[in-house]
Amino acid sequence: MTEPTQEFPVRRYRQGEMTEQTDQVAVEEPLEIRLAGEPFQVLMRLPGWEKELALGFLFTEGIVRDIADIITLHFCGTGTDPLLPPNVVDIVLSDAAQARTGRRHLEVAYSSCSLCAKEAVAEICRKTPPVSSDLTIDCPTLAALMERMAASQSVFKETGGTHGVALASPDGQVFILAEDIGRHNAMDKVIGRALLERRDLTRMVALLSGRISFEMALKTVRAGIPILAAVSAPTSMALTLAQEMNLTLAGFVRGTRLNVYTHPGRIVD
Numbered sequence: 001m002t003e004p005t006q007e008f009p010v011r012r013y014r015q016g017e018m019t020e021q022t023d024q025v026a027v028e029e030p031l032e033i034r035l036a037g038e039p040f041q042v043l044m045r046l047p048g049w050e051k052e053l054a055l056g057f058l059f060t061e062g063i064v065r066d067i068a069d070i071i072t073l074h075f076c077g078t079g080t081d082p083l084l085p086p087n088v089v090d091i092v093l094s095d096a097a098q099a100r101t102g103r104r105h106l107e108v109a110y111s112s113c114s115l116c117a118k119e120a121v122a123e124i125c126r127k128t129p130p131v132s133s134d135l136t137i138d139c140p141t142l143a144a145l146m147e148r149m150a151a152s153q154s155v156f157k158e159t160g161g162t163h164g165v166a167l168a169s170p171d172g173q174v175f176i177l178a179e180d181i182g183r184h185n186a187m188d189k190v191i192g193r194a195l196l197e198r199r200d201l202t203r204m205v206a207l208l209s210g211r212i213s214f215e216m217a218l219k220t221v222r223a224g225i226p227i228l229a230a231v232s233a234p235t236s237m238a239l240t241l242a243q244e245m246n247l248t249l250a251g252f253v254r255g256t257r258l259n260v261y262t263h264p265g266r267i268v269d
Contacts (some may be wrong), residue, residue, distance in 0.1 A: 004025070004046050004047055004155050004179075005024045005025065005026060005082060005158055005159055006025060006027055007022045007023070007024060007025075008022065008023055008024075008025045008214060009022055009027075010023040012021065022065070024159050025159055025161060026046055026155060026161035026181055027046060028044055028045070028046065028181050028204075029044070029046075029047055030042050030043070030044055030087055031044075031045050031050055031054070031087050031089065032088045033057065033058075033087070033089050034088060034091070035090075035099075035101065036090075036091075036092050037090060041057065042069050043185060044182065045180055045182065045185045046181050046263075048178075049178055050075045050087075050089050051073055051075050051089060051192065051196070052178070052189045052190075052191075052193040052196060053180075053185055053188050053189045053190070054075075054089040054091060054194030055070065055091075055188075055191075055195055055196065055233045056187070056188030056190070056195070057185075057188045057192075058091070058093075058170070058219070059187060059188075059191055059192065059195060059222070060187070060188055060218075060219040060227060061222075062100065062127075062128075063093070063097055063100045064093070064097050064224060065097070067196070068094065069096065069097035070091060070092075070094075071092040071093060071098075072090075072091065072092040073089070073090075073219075074089070074090045074091075074220075075089050075121060076088045081125060081171035083174065087092055090240050098153060109266055120237075122211060124218065124221075125245065128221060130221075130244070130247075131202075131221055131225070131245055131246045132224075133202040133203065133224065133225075133226035134226075134266075135170070135202065135203055135226045135227065136266050136268055137170040137205055137266065137267060137268070137269060138267070138269065139258060141170055141172075142227075142250065142253060143254075143255065144172075145166070145170075145175075145205065145207060145229075146207055146229060146254075147198075148166075148168075148172070148175065149166040149179075149209065150164070150209070150231075151179060152164075152175075155179045156179060161181065161211055162179040162180060162181060162186075163179065163180060163182065163183040163186050163251055164177060164207075164208075164209065164210050165177070165183065165187045165189070165190050165206065165208055166178075166206070167190045167191070167194055167201075167204045167206055168197075168205050168207065169195075169203060169204060169205075170205065173203070174199060176193050176197075176199075177190065178190045178200055180191070183208065183210055183213075184215060184219065185222070187208075187216060187219050188210060193224035201223045201224050202224045202226060203253070205225070205227040206220050206225045206227065206228045206230060207229050208229070208231070209230075209231060210230065210231070210232050211230060211233050211234065212228060212230045212233070212235065212238045212249055212251060213235055214235060214237040217234070217238040217241050217242050217247060217249065220247060221242075221247055222244045225247075226246075226247065226266060227242065227247075227248045227250070228247060228248070228250070229250040229251075229253045229258070230250070230252075231252070231253055231254055232252065233251045234249050234251050239261055239262060242261070243263075247263065248260065248262060248263040248264065248265075248266040248267060249262045249263075250267060
């Protein structure tokens with residue numbers, strides 16, 4: 001497997017002096033997702049957790065709705081299918097899931113099309129059920145989980161070039177962390193791993209190392225995860241979606257402070 005970091009020469013300027021040194025950078029490579037051998041999607045990603053990334057992507061796109069929709073799942077170079085070329089995941093879906101590949105819910109480019117935020121959220125609400133979990137978590141526990149995520153981001157510590165996402169149970173017994181060059185990939189990886197481990201996503205909290213964008217909130221809703229927390233701020237469209245879809249959003253979770261923006265009943269003192 002390709003290493004997630006590589007050494008690169010750099011000229012470093014410090015305190016008025018330029019020196020020749022080396023730096024560790026995050027590796028970026030393409031991953032092609034094939035469905036029954038046919039190309040479907042190419043994602044630029046940090047190597048690692050390729051099966052999880054592909055599964056999580058299909059799940060948050062609304063194509064896969066249950067692990068039973070996966071008939072086979074192969075990654076290049078594995079014993080199950082050693083003939084696949086590098087950087088390819090090949091998946092055979094159930095007939096029902098295959099039929100949904102033509103109706104991908106994230107395909108609309110909301111930033112460039114004529115839909116406004118209100119129309120986009122209304123369209124999603126028609127197609128996606130709201131979050132229904134009654135999970136709760138207290139503020140100190142949420143803050144501690146966020147600190148645990150930050151402490152676990154080994155590639156970021158080495159390179160400064162990755163996003164982190166974690167899924168955790170409030171008691172910390174389940175803690176799934178992934179890093180990637182793309183925050184969406186990191187989210188898909190942890191969701192994919194949780195699906196492979198047959199975890200109950202409705203009893204999990206999602207943690208982000210950056211801001212809460214509309215698409216990150218949408219992936220969380222699609223997965224049925226009730227609480228999404230981040231070290232940074234949410235966007236206005238993420239808040240609109242969260243309010244409509246019964247998702248609890250918490251931002252600026254840092255140390256002893258945090259802001260709860262939507263459906264605050266799930267986060268207690």
